[in-house]
Amino acid sequence: MTPSQSTLHGPIATNRSRIAIASGFLLLIGVLLFWGLDNYALWDDEALNALGAKGVLETGDTTILVDHGRNIVLYADGLLSVNLHDRSTPPLPAYITAISFHLFGQTSLTARLPFAIMGLLTVAALLWCAIKNTNSRAFIVTLGIALACNVSLLLYLRQSRYYAATCFFSVLVVLLYIYRDRRRLYVWLLPLASIGLFFSNYMNFMALFIAMLADYVFFEHRHRKIPLRDWLICLVPIIVVCGLACLVWNPYKTELGTSVVSRNTIWDRIMLFFWFCRDINACEFVSYGAIIAIFGVGIWKKDTIILRGILAIVIYMIFVVAVMPQARAMTSVGDVRYIMPIIPLLIWLSARVITILSKNCAPFAMILALVAFTTNVFNGGMFTKSGVASTPIKFVKELKNSPEDPYRKTSNWINENLKTNATAWVLPRHMVFPLLFHSPQLTYAWQVPYPPVAKQYENLPRPFYKGLELPDYIICFGPSIIEVAKFIQKNRLPYAHIQTVDVFWKDLHRPELFWRSFESIKNYNRNVEAVYVLKRVHSGPLPASRPLK
Known part of the structure; x- marks a missing residue:
């Protein structure tokens, strides 16, 4: 997700230089996304998606019988299944993977390839938005460093799972929401992107739209109301298509929705929310230092973009915690993968804060960005057993010499x-x-x-x-x-x-x-x-x- 249009005032970079800087970062991130995609076998959740794709190739549907009935893919004693078909998992990732398998064969590389492509498109969209919304070289450099060094984002975008698709469609939906009054085409594309998000992950779809609705009520409608015609163009196709999809793929028709989701008490969900707040730092979605800076600068400067971003993140996390299937009694960490689509927004807000604090000075902003995004200093690394370290450096070393699997x-x-x-x-x-x-x-x-x-x-x-x-x-x-x-x-x-x-x-x-x-x-x-x-x-x-x- 990205915040709405804004301009960071300061030394102006030419359009050509901004494009050159953004293109350089896009190339670097592309290397990090595609390098060593086949280094590892698929782990269990990735394999579930790939096996779903095999079922699609064999039958056209998300069957749990694969290899022409010789094997069964039974997750948790059939938690997701109805009539020997997966009727809980949103089907788009499996169908995307099936296309890749049909074109290139069935390997871990081809299972991950389409999602890495979607990940690169996500990064390209964010950099394009930066070029369009600011003349600040400092902001584009800071954003590029943050994107290239956020190892959690890179890892999620490399998986054969719903993460990259969810992130891509979330960013696309928000950009179409922001630019909807530029061209009528954007209004027509918004329901298509929304349907793509729904078919990738129901929970992230609902969380994003509730966050966007809150943004519209508290901020957007004051200066850009959405005409009734545009509401109808957006909502009618979404309601019809997604409603029909729920007749087939619906977790509340399976044991996952009817029993697992209801295990948590209100207190459990409050604790899960605080675990999320703790573990987005542990997984380096964002650092504690950046969170404090985002809140502080947003309130101090009364920066509308930052305040809107904070509201969206809080509402998004509250909704996910309220409906997610993680049972608190079975774990001691937050399943942060359910909120990974907020990483681009966290990155954007962090880059904006650094640009403001550096007074739009590119060299100073670059130094702050390198400390903030290439080390765990602001994550409190000096207080952990491992000490101060650089996760991006670890990641590059891993790509060069992958551990045994x-x-x-x-x-x-x-x-x-x-x-x-x-x-x-x-x-x-x-x-x-x-x-x-x-x-x-x-x-x-x-x-x-x-x-x-x-x-x-x-x-x-x-x-x-x-x-x-x-x-x-x-x-x-x-x-x-x-x-x-x-x-x-x-x-x-x-x-x-x-x-x-x-x-x-x-x-x-x-x-x-x-x-x-x-x-x-x-x-x-x-x-x-x-x-x-x-x-x-x-x-x-x-x-x-x-x-x-």
Whole structure:
């Protein structure tokens, strides 16, 4: 999101120099977005999107049966599913990925490629807005540094997930809202961008429109009222198309909407809001120092743009916390990915504040920007165990020398050593999805509880049901080997350990900085922190007369 049109007064840069500066930053950010897209295997949420795309290619719909029915993609015992189709997840990311797969084949690179392109378009839109709205060289330089050095934004825009699409359409919707009175075309494009946002993420769509409505009520209508005709042009297509979509893809028709969202109390949601405020600093969406400066300068200067941005961010976060599916009891951090579309607005406001504080002096603004955006000084890095550091430098080093990835190393071993159509049980259960994508020749067993909890899961192939047939292999990531060993001993199952994949088991290439490592984990316990493959050593009936538990 970006604030409305404004001009920062000061030394004027020519249009050519502003374009040159912005183009240089766009090129740099493009390199950072596309460099090493294939360095890692897809992690579990990315794999869910890619597997949804496979279902689209095979059936035209977001089915949870893939590989022509030989495998099932069952998230959390079917939390998202109705009649063996994903009816909770907004479908656009899966369809975008399916197009990429159709054109270029099915790899982690092609899964991420369309989203990196959308990420680059997002950055281009922000820089274009800066060129159009200010003659200040200091602001454009500061904005460029902030965009290039915000590693959280870069990481989210590189994922095969809804993040880049949501961010792109959010920025596009706000720009069309800002420029709607320039050309009639902008008014017609606004509902198209809004529908794209809705099909990318329902929650971010609603949060953005509530924030925009608040902006219109408190600020915009005073000098630029929207005519009734424009309201109709915008709202009628959105209501009709999105309403029809809700008849098919609707989380409140699934267990996700009917049970998970309702788990939190009001107090839980208040605490989640404060976790968000804490963790946007931890994940370097913005620093505590920048937050204080944004509020301080906005009030001190009575800067309308900053005040509008603050209002939008607060309302956006309150709405997301009110409806998001994160259960507070199951975690100790905020799921900041749900509010990642506010990163561009946070960057814009931070760049504006630095430009104001530097009195529009480009060299001074550049120095402030480099300290603020290339280090964690204003995030309080000196008070953490790791100390003052530079996340952008860590990120570039990672691109040059990527850490080991447990999914890729394990799938490579599977592809080289295990037979097609063999069955495998993967633990923890969410770690099955990357293997489903990268090693699809196996049938991944024991994903469906038995007896089935819903009619849609009846009459599936027997290997899918947990406890009915022993799988040929068990693949354990990390400490899950302890529980599996107890399970095997308790039920006297015929399994033998055949391989330890020597890699730290946890996927540390997620975009959230508090879950990411920019270096390989070398010092770990090979007995419980690697990846383990167990093989069924002889055939025969199950030792128990009823399904194993």
